[in-house]
Amino acid sequence: MDEKEKALAGEGCEILVPFNERKPLKDIERSIIKTYRKHIWSKFVKAIKEYELVKDGDKIAVAISGGKDSLLMAKLFQELHKHGNQNFEVEFIAMDPGYHPEIRQLLEENCKYLNIPVHIYKTDVFKVADRIAGDYPCYMCARMRRGALYGKAQELGCNKLALGHHFNDVIETTMLNLLCAGNFKTMMPKLKAQNFENMELIRPLYLIEEEYIKRFIQNSGIWPLNCACMVAAKKIGNKRFEIKDLIESLKENFQNVDMSIFRAAENVNMEAILGWEKEGKKYSFLDEYDEI
Ligand SMILES: Nc1ncnc2c1ncn2[C@@H]1O[C@H](COP(=O)(O)OP(=O)(O)OP(=O)(O)O)[C@@H](O)[C@H]1O
Numbered sequence: 001m002d003e004k005e006k007a008l009a010g011e012g013c014e015i016l017v018p019f020n021e022r023k024p025l026k027d028i029e030r031s032i033i034k035t036y037r038k039h040i041w042s043k044f045v046k047a048i049k050e051y052e053l054v055k056d057g058d059k060i061a062v063a064i065s066g067g068k069d070s071l072l073m074a075k076l077f078q079e080l081h082k083h084g085n086q087n088f089e090v091e092f093i094a095m096d097p098g099y100h101p102e103i104r105q106l107l108e109e110n111c112k113y114l115n116i117p118v119h120i121y122k123t124d125v126f127k128v129a130d131r132i133a134g135d136y137p138c139y140m141c142a143r144m145r146r147g148a149l150y151g152k153a154q155e156l157g158c159n160k161l162a163l164g165h166h167f168n169d170v171i172e173t174t175m176l177n178l179l180c181a182g183n184f185k186t187m188m189p190k191l192k193a194q195n196f197e198n199m200e201l202i203r204p205l206y207l208i209e210e211e212y213i214k215r216f217i218q219n220s221g222i223w224p225l226n227c228a229c230m231v232a233a234k235k236i237g238n239k240r241f242e243i244k245d246l247i248e249s250l251k252e253n254f255q256n257v258d259m260s261i262f263r264a265a266e267n268v269n270m271e272a273i274l275g276w277e278k279e280g281k282k283y284s285f286l287d288e289y290d291e292i
Helices: 003-009 025-033 037-050 068-082 101-113 125-132 137-155 167-181 210-220 231-235 239-251 257-264
Strands: 059-063 089-096 118-122 160-162 190-192 200-202 275-278 281-284
Touching: 025 037, 025 068, 025 210, 037 068, 037 210, 059 068, 059 137, 068 089, 068 101, 068 210, 089 101, 089 137, 101 118, 125 137, 137 160, 167 210, 167 239, 167 257, 239 257
Parallel strands: 059 089, 059 160, 089 118, 160 200
Antiparallel strands: 190 200, 275 281
């Protein structure tokens, strides 16, 4: 790794400090279905059922960045298998986009400790995103990362790619679009990949609140990877963090505001919107106005 790569690999941002020593694996696994039954396990199972995320015969590539969300997701899939649901197979994949060697080591150690048999493979996503995307590398990096994950999933014979986005990611996305992009668009629990045939993306942590993921990780005594990217951190402020804070402050005066944001995407009233987009085509309420 040269000096430039080291600088790009970074050391992470938000640090989740464990509450205690690392707990034995058995205790960590048990806590998922006992201590966190209501807020984590049930919500995971609910999302899988409600959005039909797992079907008979699926082979799912569970994408592990080494952060708190995807480590939990890997353990949840293992628990699901253990507790009777064996109609699917899983592969665990982690793409090394050019991590600092110490970060990569932490990823390997955590997976080993948590008994997650992970395929780690190297790409130069950080380097390329930094080189070709100038001041706004996030979009390019996210696209390349997604491609690198789909590619690996396909190579392993998987038909689904599971990502660790959670409830807060979903409502933050809705708010980001509303407040910054002027559109109404949420993050979907599943979608079909555009450039990879017969491949779907699923988000099984869709209903799980981040707060409980943090508690679970801190209680288990694991040091997860924090965002290991310095390419973006150095160049732009992150609007997502501002939206996160905004939602937190709204909670003080608006009860259940997070749930309301979530529900808004379930309750769109088609008789009270001016325009919408479908399959790349724009529509206006006027298109049908005189026909009714
Ligand atoms: N390098 C990677 N290798 C494998 N999967 C990845 C990688 N980076 C991201 N992912 C997947 O994409 C999801 C969303 O990525 P993002 O960077 O937004 O994660 P995050 O919010 O930091 O979550 P996590 O805590 O799991 O890292 C992750 O939860 C993970 O499933």
